[in-house]
Amino acid sequence: MTELLAAVSSRRRKSWTASLPRPTAILMxxxxxxxxxLFVVYPLVKLTVDAFTExxxxxxxxxxxxxxxxxxxxxxxxMVMSIIVTALCLILGGTLAWILxxxxxxxxxxxxxAAVLLPFWMGVVVKTYAxxxxxxxxxxxxxxxxxxxxxxxxxxxxxxxFAVILGMTYTMLPYAVLAxxxxxxxxxxxxxxxxxxxxxxxxxxxLKIWLPSVMPGLVAxxxxxxxxxxxxxxTPVLLGGAQVPFxxxxxxxxxxxxxxYPRAAASSVVLLAIALVVLLATLRSVGAKALxxxxxx
Numbered sequence: 097m098t099e100l101l102a103a104v105s106s107r108r109r110k111s112w113t114a115s116l117p118r119p120t121a122i123l124m125x126x127x128x129x130x131x132x133x134l135f136v137v138y139p140l141v142k143l144t145v146d147a148f149t150e151x152x153x154x155x156x157x158x159x160x161x162x163x164x165x166x167x168x169x170x171x172x173x174x175m176v177m178s179i180i181v182t183a184l185c186l187i188l189g190g191t192l193a194w195i196l197x198x199x200x201x202x203x204x205x206x207x208x209x210a211a212v213l214l215p216f217w218m219g220v221v222v223k224t225y226a227x228x229x230x231x232x233x234x235x236x237x238x239x240x241x242x243x244x245x246x247x248x249x250x251x252x253x254x255x256x257x258f259a260v261i262l263g264m265t266y267t268m269l270p271y272a273v274l275a276x277x278x279x280x281x282x283x284x285x286x287x288x289x290x291x292x293x294x295x296x297x298x299x300x301x302x303l304k305i306w307l308p309s310v311m312p313g314l315v316a317x318x319x320x321x322x323x324x325x326x327x328x329x330x331t332p333v334l335l336g337g338a339q340v341p342f343x344x345x346x347x348x349x350x351x352x353x354x355x356x357y358p359r360a361a362a363s364s365v366v367l368l369a370i371a372l373v374v375l376l377a378t379l380r381s382v383g384a385k386a387l388x389x390x391x392x393x
Contacts, residue, residue, distance in 0.1 A: 140368065147365040151358030158362045167363060170341040175370075177257060177342075178325035181264045185321045186314060188265070189272030190280070196273070197281035212273045220267060224334045227263045228254060231335070259335040260342075264328055271324065272317040279313025319378035323371040343367050 116124070151157050161167050195208050215223060230236050233250035241247045253259055283306060291301035329344035336342070343363060350360035 143361055143368075144365055146358070147361040150361060157358045158366070160359045161362045161366060164359075166341065167343075167346055167359075170343050170346040171366075173257075173341055174326050174343045174367075177261055177264070177340075178322050178328075180261055181268055181325050182318050182322045184261070184265045185268050185272035186276075186318055189269055189276055189317060190314070192269075192273050193276040193280045196277060197283070198285070212270050215267060215270050220330050221334075223267060224263055224331050227259065227266070228334055231259050231262075254335065255337040255339050257336070257340050260332050260340050263331040263335045264325055267328075267331065268321045268325060272321050275317035275320055276310070276313040279310045283309050315378055315381060319374055323374055326367060326370060 147157055148154065151160075192208055192212060196205055196212075200208075218226075228235075231253040232238070233252070233254070235253075237253065238247070238250040242250065287305050287309075288298070288301045291305055292298060296304070327344055328342060329348065332340055332342035333345050344367075347360045347363045347367075350356045350363065
């Protein structure tokens with residue numbers, strides 16, 4: 097009996113740890129690695145190989161991509177609108193992250209968190225169709241403006257760059273907030289107060305102290321938003337239509353309408369290369385360690 101109690105007492109004295117033995121950890125990771133190899137690495141490698149081997153092969157498919165005026169136009173639209181969406185997400189997301197990170201009333205933070213997380217609970221098709229209903233000529237916005245006498249005829253809000261940017265910003269804003277929140281919430285606000293005591297203006301303190309401290313989070317948010325935005329498909333199709341072509345929609349047309357898979361593969365590789373360049377430039381500019389800290393890692 098005494099030996100049993102001693103054994104139980106010895107087990108209780110052992111502190112719990114989240115670390116797993118190496119063999120167990122490897123066994124648990126293997127299924128994930130297999131899934132990533134099958135559904136991420138292999139498709140990307142095959143796509144890249146096809147871009148150089150299908151059709152006439154070599155760089156001919158890439159030459160066809162840049163020789164097409166429609167693809168060049170869609171590429172310009174994609175880059176410009178993604179940059180605008182990134183800038184808007186940084187401004188709006190930074191404001192929301194600041195509200196969440198600074199002392200506020202409980203109901204204010206709860207309302208902001210609900211507004212930030214709500215888009216995650218809806219599918220992209222549902223969110224996009226909601227904006228289509230709001231922006232249509234007989235939609236809520238035009239009906240309201242006509243009812244208060246601001247306009248006589250409905251505005252053409254749908255199938256415009258404005259509609260696409262609005263829909264994309266709404267979708268990407270939560271990503272920006274969640275990327276910036278760890279850095280902004282970890283900033284010591286007393287540093288700003290100390291700077292002001294020493295004679296700095298509030299704007300000067302924010303620019304010289306706050307901004308450099310939270311820069312990794314801002315850069316991480318910008319990279320994430322831009323890299324995802326250039327691959328948008330559903331939102332530009334439903335809110336922009338043929339008037340606002342995006343690279344993803346042009347790639348879809350090449351595959352399903354023109355049956356030009358080699359050019360579609362080359363266009364996809366170009367889009368992938370742009371995203372990788374942005375992410376690598378982000379790592380180089382702020383460093384992997386700072387970027388991990390900016391994301392709360």
